[in-house]
Amino acid sequence: MNYLLMPQEKKADILENAVINLSDDEIKRLYGELGYVEMSAPSLGLACRFRGSETVRTLTDMGATFDFPSTKDTEEKYRCYIGEKYGNYRTNYSLYLLKIFRGEMKGACSTKGMSFLKNMPRREGKPLSFISDDERIKVLRLLYDNREKIAFKPEEMLYYAVFAGDRVIADELKGSGVCFSDIRIKTITEGGAATDGYWFEYGKLTGALSDGNYLPVMERIASELDGKRFYLTDKIYELTKKRFHNADILKFFFDNFRHDKLNKIRFIQDLIAANSTEGLMLAEQEGWIGTPRTRDNLIEFASKSGNPEMLSWLLDYKNRTADIAAEREKKEKRELRELNASPDSVMMLKKIWSYKKQEDGSLVITNYKGTDKTEVTVPERIGKSIVTAIGNGAFAGASGVGAGSVTANFTHEQMQARRKITKITLPKTLKLIGRGAFTFLRSLKNITIPDGVEEIDAFAFDDCDSLTEITVPGTVKKIGMYAFAGCDNLSVVKICEGVLEIGAGAFSRDTSLKKVELPESLRRMITQKLRFHNVEALDFSSSLTAYCPKGSYAEKYCKEKGIAVKTCEEKI
Numbered sequence: 001m002n003y004l005l006m007p008q009e010k011k012a013d014i015l016e017n018a019v020i021n022l023s024d025d026e027i028k029r030l031y032g033e034l035g036y037v038e039m040s041a042p043s044l045g046l047a048c049r050f051r052g053s054e055t056v057r058t059l060t061d062m063g064a065t066f067d068f069p070s071t072k073d074t075e076e077k078y079r080c081y082i083g084e085k086y087g088n089y090r091t092n093y094s095l096y097l098l099k100i101f102r103g104e105m106k107g108a109c110s111t112k113g114m115s116f117l118k119n120m121p122r123r124e125g126k127p128l129s130f131i132s133d134d135e136r137i138k139v140l141r142l143l144y145d146n147r148e149k150i151a152f153k154p155e156e157m158l159y160y161a162v163f164a165g166d167r168v169i170a171d172e173l174k175g176s177g178v179c180f181s182d183i184r185i186k187t188i189t190e191g192g193a194a195t196d197g198y199w200f201e202y203g204k205l206t207g208a209l210s211d212g213n214y215l216p217v218m219e220r221i222a223s224e225l226d227g228k229r230f231y232l233t234d235k236i237y238e239l240t241k242k243r244f245h246n247a248d249i250l251k252f253f254f255d256n257f258r259h260d261k262l263n264k265i266r267f268i269q270d271l272i273a274a275n276s277t278e279g280l281m282l283a284e285q286e287g288w289i290g291t292p293r294t295r296d297n298l299i300e301f302a303s304k305s306g307n308p309e310m311l312s313w314l315l316d317y318k319n320r321t322a323d324i325a326a327e328r329e330k331k332e333k334r335e336l337r338e339l340n341a342s343p344d345s346v347m348m349l350k351k352i353w354s355y356k357k358q359e360d361g362s363l364v365i366t367n368y369k370g371t372d373k374t375e376v377t378v379p380e381r382i383g384k385s386i387v388t389a390i391g392n393g394a395f396a397g398a399s400g401v402g403a404g405s406v407t408a409n410f411t412h413e414q415m416q417a418r419r420k421i422t423k424i425t426l427p428k429t430l431k432l433i434g435r436g437a438f439t440f441l442r443s444l445k446n447i448t449i450p451d452g453v454e455e456i457d458a459f460a461f462d463d464c465d466s467l468t469e470i471t472v473p474g475t476v477k478k479i480g481m482y483a484f485a486g487c488d489n490l491s492v493v494k495i496c497e498g499v500l501e502i503g504a505g506a507f508s509r510d511t512s513l514k515k516v517e518l519p520e521s522l523r524r525m526i527t528q529k530l531r532f533h534n535v536e537a538l539d540f541s542s543s544l545t546a547y548c549p550k551g552s553y554a555e556k557y558c559k560e561k562g563i564a565v566k567t568c569e570e571k572i
Contacts, residue, residue: 011037095108141172144173188225277310430453439459468491501524
């Protein structure tokens with residue numbers, strides 16, 4: 001057979017079969033007939049795993065290498081990974097030497113396309129078994145001695161051996177003076193962008209470690225970092241805090257992770273949630289419980305969490321460290337200053353409202369920051385400026401609403417408090433209700449839109465489930481699209497004389513809607529026809545009745561859309 005004209009992928013298959021089924025002499029003869037084999041890396045890796053040093057030597061003498069072309073064609077032909085998405089790693093067939101099997105070392109990107117079997121079936125005879133530790137050391141020494149010739153990277157083997165918990169390989173490499181590469185150390189201690197393959201893989205590997213393996217692996221990694229600390233991000237913190245129930249892991253976290261990015265209050269709250277007295281003791285040593293206000297907030301948090309052991313520890317800490325008399329005096333002075341201040345003063349209002357000045361000097365409310373009221377009154381003025389607008393998402397009970405156009409500018413605590421609001425009183429100075437201003441206020445039952453409001457923007461009251469009735473004053477010229485959509489209990493709507501336009505889907509998904517009064521002034525009710533859905537200004541509900549002036553545009557529209565109509569005279 002003329003092997004020289006054979007396609008390269010066929011040569012690679014023949015060489016792999018030879019490693020599994022033939023003797024070393026037969027492999028050598030066949031390799032000579034095959035000539036250049038573009039993809040010899042899988043065969044060399046299988047020899048490392050199932051045959052041992054003699055077969056590895058035979059292959060390397062004949063030109064086998066862990067290197068292969070980094071092209072898309074290579075990836076498709078050989079079902080490997082060549083670093084197309086992340087350019088700083090690719091499939092590493094030398095890792096077949098590691099003592100890992102199916103499902104182990106999850107998250108290792110460099111093992112894509114590899115199968116870590118315990119036994120390899122053959123055409124004849126017994127299956128090949130994973131080689132012994134003594135033989136693996138012989139293979140490793142052979143690879144190390146020929147590392148430049150065969151593109152073997154011992155520092156990468158060490159990195160993966162540590163994560164795999166393969167002490168045989170890791171200890172042998174350390175005995176040869178191998179260390180983590182500079183880029184691995186930099187990644188672990190300084191982090192990386194989301195598109196950086198090393199950082200992405202590091203997060204996957206650490207997250208996949210079991211609690212039992214976490215500490216041995218991370219301690220060994222720490223010994224490779226030249227005294228530097230592990231970089232900490234929110235994601236890494238979330239992966240780690242699940243293990244805080246283990247006091248040794250918690251101590252390791254304190255001693256080896258960077259603290260500059262750590263939200264210390266959140267961290268201590270997580271310790272309370274994890275019922276970790278050891279953690280609170282470490283936090284005390286670091287001075288993180290700190291000020292009386294922080295301490296008292298944590299006591300309140302522990303009390304609300306129903307955690308008596310943590311509450312007891314914090315109260316004991318307060319008894320041990322607090323100057324009660326000095327704290328009481330300071331608190332009383334602060335409260336006196338606040339009591340002496342007018343509740344309508346700018347200082348007090350700034351605690352509850354965020355706002356910005358418009359070109360005409362009036363104010364738009366951009367964020368309600370309160371967390372302790374179910375009935376809220378929006379002020380008519382702040383300082384000398386009147387309030388004329390409720391801004392986009394200012395009271396929103398969820399982020400990303402209104403087709404993604406309203407972004408969150410509030411905390412999780414504020415969002416939860418907003419969802420409990422039952423009544424809002426709006427100022428008579430108001431002219432605009434912004435996009436998604438009150439969306440997702442699911443407990444809101446009572447709100448009056450004052451005369452003077454000129455526009456209700458899109459999604460303004462979207463998903464306000466508890467509203468049952470709403471009156472839109474005649475000063476409003478336009479009701480935006482989906483303005484009152486998804487209000488499950490809204491049954492009666494009165495739109496007063498003067499309103500000109502109702503936007504698409506303004507009352508869509510209002511399943512309880514029974515009665516809508518429409519004015520003679522109405523000139524437009526938008527039907528929005530898109531590729532995937534058809535939205536009307538009013539739902540086509542068999543139980544819905546529209547009350548319209550006789551001969552008006554509204555009456556004509558409702559009749560065309562099949563909505564039950566009564567004239568204003570019939571209503572009376």
